[in-house]
Amino acid sequence: MKNLAEKQQFVIQEHKTATGVHWDMMLENEGKLWTWRIEIHPSKIADEPVTAERIFDHSLRFLTYEGPVQNNTASVAIVDKGSLCFRQTNDQKITFEFYGKILTGPYLLLLRKSPLWTLQKDKT
DSSP states (O other): OOOTTSEEEEEEEEEEETTEEEEEEEEEETTEEEEEEESSOGGGTTTSOEEEEEEEEEOGGGGTOOEEETTTTEEEEEEEEEEEEEEEEOSSEEEEEEEESSOEEEEEEEEEETTEEEEEEOOO
16 A cells, blocks of 8 residues: 555546446556446435445556447446545545545445445545
């Protein structure tokens, strides 16, 4: 883990598939993007906690990528991006600050039962 005070980048992509829409939240860490799948638009995360499913890490190219994925069976578009600053990271809890257009301020991820986490605004 890099210096916790060092700013990293994040991106949230709207992922459209034949079966529906979800959003992938990607947080830069150590040369890769930690990735969670969420089922609601990022603008609604501040209102209530949301389930975030941890999926495979993505490459840094997804910080700016928009277009077809999965052999042209789906597409992604960036809906929010910016920087983030990790405050705490461990196997059970990750706290950080978002500096984006939609997501700003302190947030936290709490492990429920792998691969499921809860993403919520940090009100402490």
